[in-house]
Amino acid sequence: MDEARSRWVGLAALAAIIAVLPLLLPNNFYFDVAVKIGLNAIVCVGLNLLIGYAGQISLGHAGFFALGAYASALLTRRVGLPAPLAMLAGAAAIGLLAFVVARPILRLRGHYLAMATLGLGIIISIVLNRELDVTGGPDGTSVPAFGLGEWRITRVSDWYWVVGGALLLTVWLSLNVIDSAVGRALRALHGSEIAATTIGIDTARYKARIFVVSAVIASLAGSLFAHAERFVTPIEAGFLRSIEFVTMVVLGGMASTFGAVVGAAILTALPQALAGFHDYKHVALGGILIGVMIFMPRGLVPTLSQMLGRRTR
Amino acid sequence: MIALAVNRLSKEFGGVVAVAELSFTIEAGRIHSIIGPNGAGKTTLFNLITGLYAPTAGRIEFAGEDVTALPPVERAMRGMARTFQNLQIFFNMTALENVMAGRHLHIDTRLLPSLLRLPSVTRANRAARATARELMVSVGLESYLDADADAMPYGALKRLEIARALAADPKLLLLDEPAAGLNPKETSEIDALIQRIAAGGTTVVLVEHDMKLVMGVSDHILVLDHGRRLAEGTASEVRADPAVIRAYLGAGAHAA
Numbered sequence: 001m002d003e004a005r006s007r008w009v010g011l012a013a014l015a016a017i018i019a020v021l022p023l024l025l026p027n028n029f030y031f032d033v034a035v036k037i038g039l040n041a042i043v044c045v046g047l048n049l050l051i052g053y054a055g056q057i058s059l060g061h062a063g064f065f066a067l068g069a070y071a072s073a074l075l076t077r078r079v080g081l082p083a084p085l086a087m088l089a090g091a092a093a094i095g096l097l098a099f100v101v102a103r104p105i106l107r108l109r110g111h112y113l114a115m116a117t118l119g120l121g122i123i124i125s126i127v128l129n130r131e132l133d134v135t136g137g138p139d140g141t142s143v144p145a146f147g148l149g150e151w152r153i154t155r156v157s158d159w160y161w162v163v164g165g166a167l168l169l170t171v172w173l174s175l176n177v178i179d180s181a182v183g184r185a186l187r188a189l190h191g192s193e194i195a196a197t198t199i200g201i202d203t204a205r206y207k208a209r210i211f212v213v214s215a216v217i218a219s220l221a222g223s224l225f226a227h228a229e230r231f232v233t234p235i236e237a238g239f240l241r242s243i244e245f246v247t248m249v250v251l252g253g254m255a256s257t258f259g260a261v262v263g264a265a266i267l268t269a270l271p272q273a274l275a276g277f278h279d280y281k282h283v284a285l286g287g288i289l290i291g292v293m294i295f296m297p298r299g300l301v302p303t304l305s306q307m308l309g310r311r312t313r
Numbered sequence: 314m315i316a317l318a319v320n321r322l323s324k325e326f327g328g329v330v331a332v333a334e335l336s337f338t339i340e341a342g343r344i345h346s347i348i349g350p351n352g353a354g355k356t357t358l359f360n361l362i363t364g365l366y367a368p369t370a371g372r373i374e375f376a377g378e379d380v381t382a383l384p385p386v387e388r389a390m391r392g393m394a395r396t397f398q399n400l401q402i403f404f405n406m407t408a409l410e411n412v413m414a415g416r417h418l419h420i421d422t423r424l425l426p427s428l429l430r431l432p433s434v435t436r437a438n439r440a441a442r443a444t445a446r447e448l449m450v451s452v453g454l455e456s457y458l459d460a461d462a463d464a465m466p467y468g469a470l471k472r473l474e475i476a477r478a479l480a481a482d483p484k485l486l487l488l489d490e491p492a493a494g495l496n497p498k499e500t501s502e503i504d505a506l507i508q509r510i511a512a513g514g515t516t517v518v519l520v521e522h523d524m525k526l527v528m529g530v531s532d533h534i535l536v537l538d539h540g541r542r543l544a545e546g547t548a549s550e551v552r553a554d555p556a557v558i559r560a561y562l563g564a565g566a567h568a569a
Contacts, residue, residue: 173428176427176429176430177428179438180430180434180438181413181417181420181421181422181427181434181437181438182422182424183427184406184410184414184417185414185417185422187403187405187406187410188403188406188414188417190403190405191402191403191404191405191406192401192402192403194397194401195397195401195402195474195477196403196414197365197384197385197386197389198363198365198389198394198395199394199414199417199418199477199480199481200386200389200390200417200418200481201386201414202386203386209424213424255405
């Protein structure tokens, strides 16, 4: 099957890039940027399931990312849980939180949904800033190294491989779910909610399902981030981070899993590459974004792959 | 056997009465048409039957069960499917995927196996794809098997909606103006298709303005005017009914 082949071609290409990239990275600074690209890409691949495929906006996903980071930080440092267990416990709790808020929030549409998810992110941000005794407040909190027993991950080059593997896994999961009845239900409710209900798709349930999936993915990425950086502050939950994630998804191309990866890579690396512009960095960045959206409104990957005469997912 | 029983059904929109104390029954396995001038309440009636609208009063029974309070999804689960007068295609998917989505109620939709692409999911996908291909061929869309929905012409999209509805294996299929905007050749294809669907045991309810199609294909016709029943019966009975001729076909006219 053509589709099955394009899945594996995409995954193999991504694996090859991840495998070869370290040869081109001159020092730890670049490895650190690569790790951040990978973590952002993981969040974006999950968020793209919600935004690109199911057509539901979220301006609050940085909140889930930050909660995952704080869950790992606090459960390892204060409770003494092993890091992998803390990460899973955090993801379970955040999945539950997402499940509880999903139904009421996802009844809303369009601008109202954007407002509600924005509010959710802001509430999380406020809690992380204000609960000084628990979170350390705006100063943030340090995080122990990721490990189990005697084994530790500390070197940034090791983190590179962990995050690279996690990204491949996330992309694989995303491609799987899109090409399943669940994925078709998500795309269907995006295409026509009325038609979806009349073929038996419980649209509220599917929106909630994918909201939870994307929140859990963001939480897991947040946990990895906390251990990789060894420090986390409430900035990670901030409004700007949420906007960043959405922008990455839109830039790369909505409803394109590889687009989410490309968008995350560009918007994470570009600010570093534009550092030479100093004060004009943000102007240059904004200019590039506006240009892409004017000339490639569907996003980079869908537009480019169409130019190449092929459909990708 | 009675497939659908509508009892004193009413729907008001802020004082405007769209459907008024309407009662009728629909025999299983036959082709029923609902006709009437624009604004007679035909599409409103479809929306009430499929649960997209809640009635102001009255009761709807489907296969002997009161479904009046059930949401559209529950009615779909019990075997209702429909098409739409204004196309409700999933334009973000391929034609084939539109029909595969129609298999939703008959396929593995568990989240974890879908994420992990377990063999059961691969098998379900393959089966859904095969069924969808068959259905597309059976409605005459064999040349669009690999097409994106947003690249298809209007007439093909009308048939795509029928294929998607059929994918749910419905007991009751409601077709809202399937021939609107089609040329005579396409209309006669729809005619044959409707007869084949009914021959397969599916009850068909048709809302249609094309009188040639309606008169030729229907076992039973219900005529609505201003949300009320004007007449009911076979094609020849309805055609001869003075009230129908006056209100619908125009004074002095004789139907084709």
